[in-house]
Amino acid sequence: MTLALRYANETGGIGLTQSGAFNRKFVHWAAEHFEWPDFTATELFEMNKVLDEYKMPPLFPVHGLLRHLKLLRRYKGKLVATKKGREMAEASDVFFDLTAPVYLYRFIHDERIEARGGPLGNWDIFLNVINVEARVGCTLAHLLKTLYGWEEKDRYDPEHSDMRFALKFCVLQPLCWLGLLWEDREGLRIWDDGTFYKTPLWHAALKLETDGQAALRLV
Incomplete structure (x- = not known):
């Protein structure tokens, strides 16, 4: 998730589709950089020529938690890092302590x-x-x-x-x-x-x- 925050901070925001999902540009970038178990770029592109957010399930909690914790906010069709989000992007240990309990104990996983x-x-x-x-x-x-x-x-x-x-x-x-x-x-x-x-x-x-x-x- 810190990678998503850094991406938003360094590129001026994560682009969104009209429905509010992450756009394909970011989803493709995430597939190549996140290395999620069972959702590596190689595995994903073997079955899909293009990737939308719904084809990469690990992005669901990333999107939901970053918005819920007010680390990203919507602005002009993008999700941009808040002040808190920019701080968390550079403090991975503090970021983990903040997000892990919410994700495990309160997030609806399925x-x-x-x-x-x-x-x-x-x-x-x-x-x-x-x-x-x-x-x-x-x-x-x-x-x-x-x-x-x-x-x-x-x-x-x-x-x-x-x-x-x-x-x-x-x-x-x-x-x-x-x-x-x-x-x-x-x-x-x-x-x-x-x-x-x-x-x-x-x-x-x-x-x-x-x-x-x-x-x-x-x-």
């Missing part, structure tokens, strides 16, 4: 999933469980079993599918997009789930009740 009740549990549970289970890497299937008791053989149960998608798109994906987790997908097909690992930022940003357990290693 409207359809949230309309059905969202993931079963809360962020205190999710973060502490992942803190322990991802100490040497864990899969989505492993977390489903740990949190809810679901086995892989249950994957054809509609409730299992609902929980799987909720956990993936409302918990794991936001953590990956914030840089707290990364998913190893080497050698996997597009519909396969990878293995999730904690990043150095996880340890720097989070202080959790299970930190002592997370430090344990299996012998």
